[in-house]
Amino acid sequence: MVSLTASVTGKRQTQRPAGRTIGRPGLAWALPATIFFALFAVVPLVLVAVLSFTTWSGLGSPEYAGFDTWVRVFQDPVMIKSLWLSVLLTVLGVVVQTPLSILLGVWAAGPQRNRAVLSAVFFVPLLLSATAVSVLWRALLDPNFGVPSQARWLFGDGNLFGTQTAAIGVLVFVSTWQFTPFHALIYQGATRAIPQVLYQAAQIDGAGTVRQFFHITLPQLRNSIITSMILMIVGGLTTFDTVLILTQGGPGTDTTISAYYMYDKAFKGFDFGAGAAVALMLVVVATVISLIVVRVSGYDKMAGTKEGL
């Protein structure tokens, strides 16, 4: 019996090379993480859809309400306004941060020593939490004790949280301050990966720094630009801490973006059904925009930037 088993396993091993079967983990190795993730991320994602068809005040159990919750949410003018504000803030963020971070990233990718030192300082905003950044800027821009009170020639009455335009300006500025270094980091890595041959060839052809930037660097960064823009869009649409701490959605509801509106409805107004509906909408909008950007740019085909090399 023993010898028989041995010969059978021996035969199997010659049929399939040992390295392909032995030492490979079964699916059981992936189960704990998968179950944990499903329980705390996927199940809630399904639940959010279910809850958007209920009314629930946070106490007791949710009650089925059909489309009533959705109708109620869409009848609220603040809700529509919040969607526009989310899109506006996101677009402004992308428009301001993309050129800045490309320039900074390309600059930091250079070989000089001082760039390494400077880019170490560039990183600091990344280390601070969104909460810390917001608290810091709220203090620095305080109408009574902050910088605007000292530079009235620049800031007028000094209250940067009093009008919609100024408040939106502050929000865009603060998120630029916090996230530009991160996107610059993406571009720095990508710029370093561009083959030097391209620049050498361009120099032989007599192309200057500016032409090299527009004809080599930018096209080579295409995939990074898409990645960074998708991150900016999803990040922008889900901005929350910054608004909560800097403007509380105000003045009035002038900076009440969707994520803040959701929090306000659910956890301040105890209307969790409405909160769930807004949350679901946020996910759908963020996913659709990302998909559109990916499709339009041809990113999904992973078109190489190495063509013609």
Add this chain to the structure above:
Amino acid sequence: MRRRPNYLAGLGALLWLALVGLPLYVMLGATVQTRAEYSANGPLAFPRSFTLDNYVQDFSNGFGQYFLNTVVVTVSVVAIVLLLVPPLAFTIVRNRGRGTSGVFRLFLLGLAIPAQAVIVPMFYVISKAGLYDNLIGIILPTAAFCLPVCTLILTGTMRDITSDLFEAMAMDGASVRRTFFQLVLPLSGSGLSTIVVFSALQAWNGFLFPLVLTQSEETKVITLGLYNFRTQYGINIPGLLAAVVLSTIPVLLVYLFARRALVQGLMGVGGK
């Protein structure tokens, strides 16, 4: 290859440096002044006195408790991530079955789920589980939301282990477990340190889950403490900024000692 120095770019970089450096300078300067001096001289003045009272005051206002809670949350989240992600990444890299690719796709999909999207049902689940206002109730969802990025990072590292090494282990008749502990883990050092740094940063800086899932003073973490100080202190800006500095010191220390892992980790953060 000779290049002329690009003065315009250098100027731009210096401008950005000022934009980043000045606020940090103002923050540090404010925290070592008394409240009266700060109000009188304004934020841009050079500090004339030096006091650590603002920091001391923060600790007497509960900062120590917040700090301790944040440490507990951070250590637990890192522990869960380290326990769950390596076996998962090992399976994704080495098990070519259909089930595994389904699992991998699930985690890729998870990359796109923002925390806001699930916060309402999370509140429901955590309340029903009796974990509301309990640190465990913050730890579990925070760890879950670290998994997709960490899995992506670690599978990247583990794919770099050449198949020759796996075959050599198999020739020696090594079990799956031995392959994992004696080959895969030792060769994944860089990826492991990246996911430790990444998940620690996420846990340390997390705001939304603590805001919604806790309530009392005993369970407050640092970010919530900052948010609270902001309303409580109001016009005590030096005290408030001292709390901001205190909240960042541990992260700065990690930055000094593990810069490479931190930078890699940040590249995986994904904006938020």
